[in-house]
Amino acid sequence: MNHSWLKTNTFHHSEFKDLEKLVEAKNRKQLKISLCLPTLNEEKTIAKEIIIMKSELMTRFPLLDEIVVVDSGSTDHTLDIAKSYGADVYEAKNILPHLENFTGKGENLWKALHITQGDIIIYLDADIKNIHHRFAYALLGPLLMFDHIKYTKAFYDRPIAIDRKKIRPTGGGRVTELIIRPLFSLFFPELTQIIQPLSGEYAGFRSLMENISFPIGYGVETSLILDIYEKWGLDVIAQVDLDRRVHRNQDTKALGRMAFVILKTFFNRIERLEKIKLNTELFHEMIQYKLTADEYEADLYKITGDERPPMISIPEYCKKLNRQP
Amino acid sequence: MENILKKLPAFVDQIREIQEVIISNIVLIGQTPAPTNHEEARTEIFLERLSDAQADYCATDDYNIPIGIIKGTSAESRPPIFVVAHLDTFFNADIDHNFIIREDSITGPGILDNSASAGVLASLPVIFRKLDLKFESDIVLAGVPQSIGKGNLQGIRHLLDTWKGPIRGAVIVEGEQLGRLNYYSEGIIRGEITCNVSSTNGWEHRYKPNAILILHKVIDEILAMELPQQPRARVIIGKINGGFKHGVIAYNARLGFEIQSDSNNMVKRMHAEIKDIVNGIAHETHISIKLNIISNLTPTKLKYKHPLVKSAVSVMKKLGLQPASDSSESELSIFLVRKIPAVTLGVTEGTNVHLENASMKIKPMFTGIAQIIGVIMAIDSGVCDES
Numbered sequence: 133m134n135h136s137w138l139k140t141n142t143f144h145h146s147e148f149k150d151l152e153k154l155v156e157a158k159n160r161k162q163l164k165i166s167l168c169l170p171t172l173n174e175e176k177t178i179a180k181e182i183i184i185m186k187s188e189l190m191t192r193f194p195l196l197d198e199i200v201v202v203d204s205g206s207t208d209h210t211l212d213i214a215k216s217y218g219a220d221v222y223e224a225k226n227i228l229p230h231l232e233n234f235t236g237k238g239e240n241l242w243k244a245l246h247i248t249q250g251d252i253i254i255y256l257d258a259d260i261k262n263i264h265h266r267f268a269y270a271l272l273g274p275l276l277m278f279d280h281i282k283y284t285k286a287f288y289d290r291p292i293a294i295d296r297k298k299i300r301p302t303g304g305g306r307v308t309e310l311i312i313r314p315l316f317s318l319f320f321p322e323l324t325q326i327i328q329p330l331s332g333e334y335a336g337f338r339s340l341m342e343n344i345s346f347p348i349g350y351g352v353e354t355s356l357i358l359d360i361y362e363k364w365g366l367d368v369i370a371q372v373d374l375d376r377r378v379h380r381n382q383d384t385k386a387l388g389r390m391a392f393v394i395l396k397t398f399f400n401r402i403e404r405l406e407k408i409k410l411n412t413e414l415f416h417e418m419i420q421y422k423l424t425a426d427e428y429e430a431d432l433y434k435i436t437g438d439e440r441p442p443m444i445s446i447p448e449y450c451k452k453l454n455r456q457p
Numbered sequence: 458m459e460n461i462l463k464k465l466p467a468f469v470d471q472i473r474e475i476q477e478v479i480i481s482n483i484v485l486i487g488q489t490p491a492p493t494n495h496e497e498a499r500t501e502i503f504l505e506r507l508s509d510a511q512a513d514y515c516a517t518d519d520y521n522i523p524i525g526i527i528k529g530t531s532a533e534s535r536p537p538i539f540v541v542a543h544l545d546t547f548f549n550a551d552i553d554h555n556f557i558i559r560e561d562s563i564t565g566p567g568i569l570d571n572s573a574s575a576g577v578l579a580s581l582p583v584i585f586r587k588l589d590l591k592f593e594s595d596i597v598l599a600g601v602p603q604s605i606g607k608g609n610l611q612g613i614r615h616l617l618d619t620w621k622g623p624i625r626g627a628v629i630v631e632g633e634q635l636g637r638l639n640y641y642s643e644g645i646i647r648g649e650i651t652c653n654v655s656s657t658n659g660w661e662h663r664y665k666p667n668a669i670l671i672l673h674k675v676i677d678e679i680l681a682m683e684l685p686q687q688p689r690a691r692v693i694i695g696k697i698n699g700g701f702k703h704g705v706i707a708y709n710a711r712l713g714f715e716i717q718s719d720s721n722n723m724v725k726r727m728h729a730e731i732k733d734i735v736n737g738i739a740h741e742t743h744i745s746i747k748l749n750i751i752s753n754l755t756p757t758k759l760k761y762k763h764p765l766v767k768s769a770v771s772v773m774k775k776l777g778l779q780p781a782s783d784s785s786e787s788e789l790s791i792f793l794v795r796k797i798p799a800v801t802l803g804v805t806e807g808t809n810v811h812l813e814n815a816s817m818k819i820k821p822m823f824t825g826i827a828q829i830i831g832v833i834m835a836i837d838s839g840v841c842d843e844s
Binding site: 175176177179180183184186187188191192209212213216217218261262264 | 481
């Protein structure tokens with residue numbers, strides 16, 4: 133396998149900290165840039181993300197043209213807080229409302245394409261405790277400075293908040309190491325060079341994003357990589373080291389459900405690429421057991437693995453943004 | 458002064474317009490841990506933020522104190538004005554320094570002591586530009602390390618010891634509470650009494666001396682000390698810890714205390730008395746008890762009629778604040794003892810100051826900042842020069 137991509141397409145955020153240079157490149161290329169924060173009950177972190185991005189990348193350096201929050205139905209104060217700090221806030225169910233309603237991160241990202249204006253869209257998870265504007269500008273850096281790069285992906289050290297008070301300096305990325313990396317090694321060895329394929333922070337040109345389908349849930353990160361790789365090759369992708377990201381710890385069962393969705397997405401893709409042929413249909417339920425009183429009880433999670441088609445195939449979108457299908 | 462006062466109410470709304478910049482600085486600085494004597498990371502981010510805010514000159518001195526200077530229009534003839542906030546906090550680095558921002562509050566460890574102040578300080582260059590303010594004097598913005606507890610105000614002591622030339626006046630910024638106006642410091646001696654009962658090899662005597670009980674005896678005798686009504690004086694028993702577990706006699710115990718008085722002689726006399734108590738108990742029990750001084754300050758004050766104090770009162774009243782004065786044993790003492798007129802002001806309102814869930818209100822902060830700027834403008838107009 134050729135490891136050259138890792139050397140040529142891997143960057144460190146510090147390489148792009150000259151924000152004036154990025155603004156100059158943005159203006160020269162006449163690009164608009166949108167930041168999208170998908171949310172579901174993120175009242176503890178959403179304000180911080182909006183405030184820091186607005187302060188640093190809108191007020192001080194005009195890199196971002198809009199900050200958009202797309203919400204999956206929060207029941208806490210996420211929406212009120214986001215509005216109060218000046219983000220454009222949308223409920224996913226109200227975007228393209230005539231379509232069947234789905235709930236999930238991928239759904240929010242897909243619908244963000246419809247309501248944003250940018251030529252480049254940055255997606256950041258909304259639960260980043262140590263948010264810093266490098267999370268956005270570092271992802272923009274390769275897109276603005278290198279013409280051949282069209283999609284960027286974050287990687288970082290992942291300390292985990294183990295309880296309200298303490299953080300553990302290393303860890304995280306368990307689904308990556310136990311699921312994705314073995315699968316990539318088996319089917320797409322080149323893609324193992326992507327250090328954290330499941331990171332929730334990435335940015336890409338609209339011209340790519342509108343031409344690929346979006347699984348509605350956790351599988352979206354995997355599918356974006358596989359589809360971009362399949363259509364445009366690995367060279368359009370870059371990865372950027374963001375140093376450190378503190379995120380919430382998830383229990384093993386939650387990670388299990390995440391792995392289930394990712395596996396479904398992956399099998400779907402490799403079958404479509406004719407790398408394998410499944411002789412059976414995959415089931416739609418993740419089954420986990422819990423001990424209640426003196427017996428085991430099954431928890432069933434129905435995960436159908438629905439996908440949204442490429443946004444360019446939606447007529448309302450083409451009309452609104454004046455795009456040709 | 459009237460010209461300054463009439464501008465202030467409008468400042469509040471103008472400052473609010475750039476709230477993202479100020480809150481970003483508070484969060485980015487405050488989420489960087491800075492336990493006393495380990496402030497390097499926060500020093501770096503503070504300096505970076507000052508630089509990003511385009512202060513005219515940014516550097517650290519040989520003691521790693523970060524300073525930003527905004528050049529004055531008559532800096533050759535006017536000494537500089539200092540605006541300082543301490544950078545260190547009570548919290549260790551392994552505590553999750555995560556701030557939560559809601560619609561009108563920011564919550565997290567150290568937010569009021571003293572991240573809010575450090576963030577405001579780092580934002581002042583941007584705020585001055587927003588308000589289109591220029592000053593005759595250089596404005597020196599300093600984030601000082603080694604302030605609290607065993608830091609013993611070493612940061613500010615070093616900064617002022619090595620600063621060449623006169624200083625026109627100073628504003629010390631503290632996170633809480635909005636409305637405070639400190640212009641005097643009591644004399645203090647902050648000390649620690651440690652008691653160590655030596656452990657033996659092999660079997661312990663079942664009823665050997667207990668370090669906690671010995672410190673208990675020390676406390677009893679301190680509480681029995683006769684303190685005068687005039688000059689005012691008191692001993693605060695502020696910290697105590699010791700022992701290992703419930704069923705084992707404590708070998709070690711430590712007591713933190715502070716003597717406070719507006720008379721230096723009284724502070725010294727009480728210290729001598731506590732020393733006698735400690736030596737007496739050590740002599741009678743044959744146990745190792747030691748008294749160590751961690752820090753001391755000489756009492757010092759500006760008079761209420763000092764033009765700086767009067768100006769600060771006018772500024773606060775113009776902004777609808779009711780000044781509340783009390784003694785402050787902080788950077789203020791170090792300025793005043795060097796005959797540099799100075800006051801301490803609070804940035805905002807808040808709760809749980811020294812707890813991990815400390816919380817500051819956002820809206821009052823804009824009034825707090827306008828107040829700080831009003832006092833800086835007053836100093837720049839010459840109120841300290843008259844003294």
